[in-house]
Amino acid sequence: MSVNLLSVESLSLEQLRNVLIRLEDSIIFAFAERAQFKTNETIYKPGAIHFKDGYEGSFFDWFLHEVESVHAKVRRYQSPDEYPFTKKLPEPVLVPLDYADIINKNDKVNINDQIKAVYLDIVVPSMCEAGDDSNYGSSATCDITCLQNLSRRIHYGKFVAESKFSDPVYHDKYVELIKAKDRDGLMQLLTNEKVEKLLLERLKRKAENYGQEFEGIGNISGGSQSPSVRTNPDLVVQIYKDYVIPLTKEVEVLYLLNRI
Numbered sequence: 001m002s003v004n005l006l007s008v009e010s011l012s013l014e015q016l017r018n019v020l021i022r023l024e025d026s027i028i029f030a031f032a033e034r035a036q037f038k039t040n041e042t043i044y045k046p047g048a049i050h051f052k053d054g055y056e057g058s059f060f061d062w063f064l065h066e067v068e069s070v071h072a073k074v075r076r077y078q079s080p081d082e083y084p085f086t087k088k089l090p091e092p093v094l095v096p097l098d099y100a101d102i103i104n105k106n107d108k109v110n111i112n113d114q115i116k117a118v119y120l121d122i123v124v125p126s127m128c129e130a131g132d133d134s135n136y137g138s139s140a141t142c143d144i145t146c147l148q149n150l151s152r153r154i155h156y157g158k159f160v161a162e163s164k165f166s167d168p169v170y171h172d173k174y175v176e177l178i179k180a181k182d183r184d185g186l187m188q189l190l191t192n193e194k195v196e197k198l199l200l201e202r203l204k205r206k207a208e209n210y211g212q213e214f215e216g217i218g219n220i221s222g223g224s225q226s227p228s229v230r231t232n233p234d235l236v237v238q239i240y241k242d243y244v245i246p247l248t249k250e251v252e253v254l255y256l257l258n259r260i
Contacts, residue, residue, distance in 0.1 A: 011102060013163050016156065017195075023153040024203055027244075028210055028236060030149050031127055034142035038131040039124055043140055061086075063140045064147075083155055085112045085147060103162045109254045111247060115150055118243050119143070126235055154244060157251035164190060164252075165259060178260055186253050196245060200237050207233030 042048045042059070049059040065086040068077075072089035076082050080099055124143070165174045170189065177185040 011159050011163055013160070016160050016163060020153060020156060021202070023149060023156070024206060026149045027146070027153060028203075028207055030142065030146045031123075031236065032210060034124070034139065034146055035127045037128065037135045037139045037142070038133045039128045040132055040134075040136055040139045042132060043136045044120060049136070059136060060140050060143065063137075064144055065089075067144055081152055081156060081159070083110050083112055083151055085116055085151070103158050103255070104259055106158065106255055106258055109155075109158065109251060109258065111154070111251060111254075112147075112151055114247060115154060116147060118247070119147055119150060122243065123239055126239070150244065154247045155251055157248040158255045160248070161190070161252035161255045161259075165256060174256060175260065178256055181257060183253055183257070186256055187249060190249055190252050190256075199245075200241055203240055204233045204237050207236040 043063075044058050044060050046058045046061075047056050051062070055062060068084045068086050069089055071077065072084065072091075073093045075092035075094050075097065077084050077089070078092065078096060078099070080103060120143075123146070164170060173189060174186070177189065
């Protein structure tokens with residue numbers, strides 16, 4: 001899935017793009033898995049599902065924290081490309097790994113709250129058939145996979161920003177913009193419209209191909225309406241264009257503003 005962050009000391013833009021391209025596959029497939037089920041809004045509403053211990057939050061928030069607690073114990077969130085959505089997680093039960101200092105320490109740059117809001121408010125209603133099919137555990141499991149993939153992809157913007165910042169051709173310009181706290185200037189310098197256009201074209205082809213593969217093994221949605229994420233690849237492209245790419249660039253800008 002990714003570059004070995006334990007052994008590499010720096011990342012080229014080419015290496016990073018390869019990681020992001022592979023993450024596209026994971027995100028598309030995760031979306032398709034979630035689209036098997038209806039929106040199941042009950043799991044996101046605090047108090048809608050009764051807990052014996054008196055917990056009054058949403059089923060989804062409870063499940064997300066439980067999953068991240070297990071992952072925290074096996075040091076998932078010590079990796080520089082992983083960020084939890086929940087807080088008050090347990091300490092790892094394993095000894096720490098020695099990761100290379102590829103990027104500056106920047107724990108404050110974490111936009112998972114925004115990612116979660118976009119996913120629950122925009123992505124789920126767009127790609128899932130409205131209604132309740134009682135597949136609460138399965139839906140939440142797919143949601144968590146989607147969120148983890150999206151978070152990892154978007155926060156990889158830190159590595160992209162560091163690679164661009166370290167490029168001797170543009171380094172001085174980045175330093176100038178950072179010292180001036182020029183967010184718009186940084187955003188403009190970071191943006192490569194040609195690369196973004198190619199990304200969206202590649203994404204649409206992948207979504208179309210994945211749709212054909214799913215249709216070949218039958219309708220896995222469990223309903224009469226085909227999941228929109230597979231029948232309409234434009235939706236996946238739109239999600240990337242309107243949210244994934246802008247949020248990634250927001251991470252890049254935030255990272256750079258704290259770089260020096």
